[in-house]
Amino acid sequence: MKPTSISALAPALVSVLVPVVAAVLGASPAPARADVSVIDNDKTLDVDCAKDPEVSLIGNHLTVTTRGVCTKITISGNHETVTGSASAVFIAGNHNTVTLAAADDITIAGNSNTLTVRKSVKLKAPRVANSGTDNHITQPK
Secondary structure: OOOOOHHHHHHHHHHHHHHHHHHHHOOOOOOOOOOEEEOOOOOEEEEEOOOOOEEEEOOOOOEEEEEEEEEEEEEOOOOOEEEEEEEEEEEOOOOOEEEEEEEEEEEEOOOOOEEEEOOOOOOOOOEEEEOOOOOEEEOOO
16 A cells, blocks of 8 residues: 555545534534615515614615614615614615614714604714704704
8 A cells, every 4th residue: 555645635634624623613604694775666664673784775765664773774765764773874865754763873964854863772872963954853862
């Protein structure tokens, strides 16, 4: 029998040992987290933030209700109605109505939006930056 060098066996050993070591150590891929992007118009949608932590609304005339606290909600479309909670909210569209049970950072760049935020998620109070015009904002004092 002819001796075989370790370098000749290495690729075969690696392909066998890596899955075994991963299984022993309990390594498994993290569950995939999805995000929701709505480009359509005239839609109604319920979003579970635990499954879909980031929500992007690009279409117009959308009605969205979120459950739980989303990481981020981005509203680029117009005439949206959004209800829920998020750590960060960005409103670039116009004529939107956004009612937030809780949010930490809210940026409004669009115009003629109505925002109501009741409390923060983690901060002492919600932070609202409003560079748009004719926006109506209600927040805790």
